[in-house]
Amino acid sequence: MTTRRWMLATVAAASLLAGLAGAAEAKDVTIGYQLIYSPWAEPIVAKRFEKETGYSIRWVKFDSGAKVITAMASGQVDIAVAGSSPIAAAASQGIDFQLFWLLDDINEAEVLVARDGSGIDPKQPATLKGKTLAVPFVSTAHFHTLFALETWGIQPSEIKILNMQPNQIAAAWERGDIDAAFVWDPALARIKKSGKVMVTSGELSAKGKATFDGLVAMRKFAEANPEFMTKFVRIIDEANAAYRQEKGKLGADSPVVKANVELLGGEPQAVIDGLALYGYPAAEEQASPRWLGGGADGIAVKALQATAEFLKAQGKVDQVLPDYTPFVTPAFAAAAAKARS
Incomplete structure (x- = not known):
């Protein structure tokens, strides 16, 4: 009986430890998005991000970049979509995040x-x-x-x-x-x-002062979850590549069109027309000085600097930082490009 009780206790302890380990390994992330038609709607609706990263994701819709950045600053959101103007404003205020991916180049929109x-x-x-x-x-x-x-x-x-x-x-x-x-x-x-x-x-x-919709992540979260970040970017990059290949042949029944209608609303033709106005740079281009790479000489850093100067002139921020390089990282775009090749 003593031996049996010891064995039962051992099994129970092992089960408890396994349960605690499983709880410790559980990963949660909150992502704020906006009403912007984009190829990434397809993997969102298909739950590819959850399936391929193993993370539990809470998707929260926001009306504006300013609102999602406010939620981010208060610790409610880990990753968010915002335009280059609210990103520049938040960086100027010292919010500790990094721009790690361009959801889109505003282009002809x-x-x-x-x-x-x-x-x-x-x-x-x-x-x-x-x-x-x-x-x-x-x-x-x-x-x-x-x-x-x-x-x-x-x-x-x-x-x-x-x-x-x-x-x-x-x-x-x-x-x-x-x-x-x-x-x-x-x-x-x-x-x-x-x-x-x-x-x-x-x-x-193209003349050096870009506007875009970007994805930013709180630095603490990104540094603690590099594998998730790389997979997350790779999934978006694959969705963009699929869209570029199908662009011009899309119809109401195309997965990317149906996903955007389901996630954001609107008519299929409005989605098709809206998607066509934006540019969706590939991971290799995003990691280069054309966008996120290149440090102070990169387009994204220059864009944040120029936008911050514009916002200060308009009385919307109190200061322009001497350097916006710490708020931009090409690391995850580069890792995603390498993983895909």
Whole structure:
């Protein structure tokens, strides 16, 4: 009996220890996302992230980059999607995170359009002088509006710039109250019907001041979970590659289209059109100086620096840091590219 009791006790202790070990190994992560059509919706809906990483993931939807960053700063979110403007603002405030992946290059999703009949020649930027241009202030479109004027040698004082939200822009456009606008869909689709494109955000990004939607992770979480981070990036990279291969052949029944409709809502054609406006750089490109790599000479670091300067000029941040390199890492994009090859 003594031997039997000892054996039972040993088995019970072993079971308890195994249970505790299993609990210790359980991994949880909270990820904040936004209403942005993207190829990564397909692996989200298919639960590939959970299946291939072994982590339990809590997906939380946010209305804006500012809100998700606030949640991140308070410890409620480990990984989040935010635009380059709120990322630059948060970095300037010292939030200890890192930009580790570009969800998208805004590319043709934000565009400066000249209204037909306004007297503006889209191929002659100087004809903007004396005209009225509308843009949502302190947005990535506003940032690129001022950069476009700078590249064209036009002073902001030489045109009338109005602060309007996208729905206001569309209405003012149709009344003929404004001559040009820098905006995004759905307002962009409406004004394009009676206007001509002058420049896209993609073209301006190529000149050195990029705008993008990025994925940021709290530094403590990323450093403690490098294997998860690499697998996470690899899954997104594979989804992007699948989209690039199928782009132009998508239909309402395509998995990426159905996933975006399920996750974010909208009509299939709106998803197809929306996806086509953005760029989705591959892991190799993201790890290079074209985006996350290159340290202080990388496009992402330069973009955060330039955006922070813009935000300070607009009175939205108190300081511009001397160096934004600590807030950008190419490590996981490079690891994902290596794992795939």
